[in-house]
Amino acid sequence: MxxxxxxxxxxxLPFKDPEAQKAxxxxxxESGHAAKRSREFRARxxxxxxxxxxxxxxxxxxxxxxxxxxxxxxxxxxxxxxxxANKERAxxxxxxxxxHRRKVIKSATPAWANLFFMREIYDLASxxxxxxxxxxxxxxxxxxRGHGVCGLHLEGNLRVVTKSVNREKSSKNLExxxxx
Numbered sequence: 001m002x003x004x005x006x007x008x009x010x011x012x013l014p015f016k017d018p019e020a021q022k023a024x025x026x027x028x029x030e031s032g033h034a035a036k037r038s039r040e041f042r043a044r045x046x047x048x049x050x051x052x053x054x055x056x057x058x059x060x061x062x063x064x065x066x067x068x069x070x071x072x073x074x075x076x077x078x079x080x081x082x083x084x085a086n087k088e089r090a091x092x093x094x095x096x097x098x099x100h101r102r103k104v105i106k107s108a109t110p111a112w113a114n115l116f117f118m119r120e121i122y123d124l125a126s127x128x129x130x131x132x133x134x135x136x137x138x139x140x141x142x143x144x145r146g147h148g149v150c151g152l153h154l155e156g157n158l159r160v161v162t163k164s165v166n167r168e169k170s171s172k173n174l175e176x177x178x179x180x
Contacts, residue, residue: 105153108144113154125160135163143171 028034042049083090121138128136139161142151151157161169 104144108151108153110152110154113152117155118153118158121155121158121160128160136160137163137166139166139169146171 025034125136125138128134137160139159140151140153141157141159142149144151144153
């Protein structure tokens, strides 16, 4: 029965000294032999390499899903620990983000925007939050900084939605998505 693998020169070398091992790998990398062996292996086993890459990619994708309760619990714990250790930095980061967000909104607001109606939309979100106890936010239908499109900050581009819907939408453009 054939072995599913072969020992190469590297595997048979008994490195007792880590520095000698690093030097050998450095010389192997610089000579280009490692890259050549890797290219040859990938060419011979193209389907296997692609399948393994797909499995690794899916495993990573599913291990970091927002809907995975174990992942989210760990993420919240990590965030809480980091926040406790870096309160001042977190405050400054939030302040910088908010400042940048204000600049984006200001630059996306045209001179002809009806500020009264826009204020009414923001007040409606606040009233709905108080009345229902569910957080409501103002969403830009066409995002101010979306992928491939930038919307304007005016009353026709605003809508009141729940916080969860707004977070799920993120910076996606629903008009373009619904067109296809």
